[in-house]
Amino acid sequence: MPNQESPSPIPAKRPSGTSAPLTPGYAGHVSAVNCPAYEPETVEQALLEALTPFGGIASFVREGQTVLLKPNLLSPRPPEQAVTTHPTVVAAVAKLCFAAGASRVWVGDSCAGDHSEKRLWEKTGMTAAVPAAGAELKSFTEAVKPLPVGDLTVPVPSWLEEVDVVISLPKLKTHILTVLTCALKNTYGLVVGHAKAVYHGHFPSPREISHFLVDLHQALPPALNIVDAVTVMEGDGPANGTPAHAGLLLAARDPVAIDAVASRIFGVSPAAVPLIRRAEEVGLGAADLADITVVGSGKERAATCRFRHSRALFLQKLPPSLFKLTTYLLTYRPKINQTTCVRCGVCAETCSQDAIIQRPDGTYRVEKARCILCMCCLEACPHEAVDVNSPARWLRRRRRKRREDKAV
Ligand code: SF4
Ligand code: SF4
Missing domain, CATH: 3.40.50 (Rossmann fold)
Known part of the structure; x- marks a missing residue:
């Protein structure tokens, strides 16, 4: 692919606080x-x-x-x-x-x-x-x-x-x-x-x-x-x-x-x-x-204008060596919604870690310990059937279950 060097009417300016020079034509x-x-x-x-x-x-x-x-x-x-x-x-x-x-x-x-x-x-x-x-x-x-x-x-x-x-x-x-x-x-x-x-x-x-x-x-x-x-x-x-x-x-x-x-x-x-x-x-x-x-x-x-960012913003702060373990302990893992899943298997084929397993009854589940939280299954699912579990969701579910148990 040949490089495209086009004249820019905007003069390049070097941002303060950067050590590397800007590539010519990239002007901020x-x-x-x-x-x-x-x-x-x-x-x-x-x-x-x-x-x-x-x-x-x-x-x-x-x-x-x-x-x-x-x-x-x-x-x-x-x-x-x-x-x-x-x-x-x-x-x-x-x-x-x-x-x-x-x-x-x-x-x-x-x-x-x-x-x-x-x-x-x-x-x-x-x-x-x-x-x-x-x-x-x-x-x-x-x-x-x-x-x-x-x-x-x-x-x-x-x-x-x-x-x-x-x-x-x-x-x-x-x-x-x-x-x-x-x-x-x-x-x-x-x-x-x-x-x-x-x-x-x-x-x-x-x-x-x-x-x-x-x-x-x-x-x-x-x-x-x-x-x-x-x-x-x-x-x-x-x-x-x-x-x-x-x-x-x-x-x-x-x-x-x-x-x-x-x-x-x-x-x-x-x-x-x-x-x-x-x-x-x-x-x-x-x-x-x-x-x-x-x-x-x-x-x-x-x-x-302001729009909501992802609830997992803090994931960026985790050091690479602790990412898999910390997210596992915090229960951050994909979860398959069995109601909307159509059992097409696309997520399992996409997962590079073989972390999505088909059960004998045809449904799919995520093997949490194998998952590296790459989100490829979530991106690949055409039916919005993959969501991400999180501590907040886990706590909400626990509270709801306690309330339901009390009501019974
Ligand atoms: S890609 Fe989506 S619909 Fe297909 S099996 Fe996976 S979760 Fe279910
Ligand atoms: S997040 Fe990545 S590693 Fe985890 S189950 Fe989905 S595709 Fe596999």
Whole structure:
């Protein structure tokens, strides 16, 4: 994938408090614009406004290039559930790329779990929206090529070699393991299939997986990030949180700055997010809000709107060596809801630790001691049947049971 070096109308500025120099072109600037609804004209207008401070799409896409749009297509869920990037946003960016002279616009993401791509694309609205915009959906089940990332070799689709520019289109959501999923984490979907679950086994704590995700982001840097924050997911994302209307589109070259602004939307300091901290350490961008310039009609809204973060925020503070034991003792483990589970087995196939066991009666259960709390089962389940147990929930259940026992 050739590197895209585009001239920026925004001068690079080096944030205070960072030891590493900023990569040229990453400027600590974020565009935040109002986008009240997913109507095509509204999104297209908001997109034009969001890109204006960067010189428009022409600063990123040139005549004849092949562009990959990388939305978040976590699992086959409809757009209104706010699990995936909205198809209207994907289609609007694709049209803009063609208007800038792109010869091919591809759209692709590797979902969590073993789902058919046909079902994934249909459920997420991509089957209808992507071809209508003249773009093409790319499969992650074709040939793969190895990509060196740190000490590992990571499988990515071989067609990535033909891509000139990657534009990342994350959905803004909370994440029970990494606090939030936005620009920095979105690159993970370029890794093919089950390998993603396996890497969680190699890096079994928020801090360790954050280092790996930053290495991966450096190996596959998008030229531009456009965040779908019209409807965000608050609470315990990335799959089972609550959709909430934020009415924003965010855009930036700098993935750290855009994630820092996104973390504030959930009332979380960027310094509390290991992914952002690590990315700043290696010089990927600006993490200190004091060093980030936000422009656009949604600037005030981005600074003042607040949505609920995950209840597991404290997990970030656990040292990697104590993560598995502490979360086990605190009863933080996935729990399968036997009422909503349809016994499809996707979670068991996804789990790299073989911690999801099928009972003789066909139901599934989590073997708590084996679980590393990677959340892959929760992400992969298409039926919202996996939740996370916690001490608070355990106490609530105990109190309820005592009350019921007394009443009898
Ligand atoms: S929890 Fe049930 S419905 Fe969800 S993936 Fe597992 S088996 Fe399928
Ligand atoms: S059971 Fe535990 S280890 Fe297995 S996928 Fe779920 S969270 Fe990860």
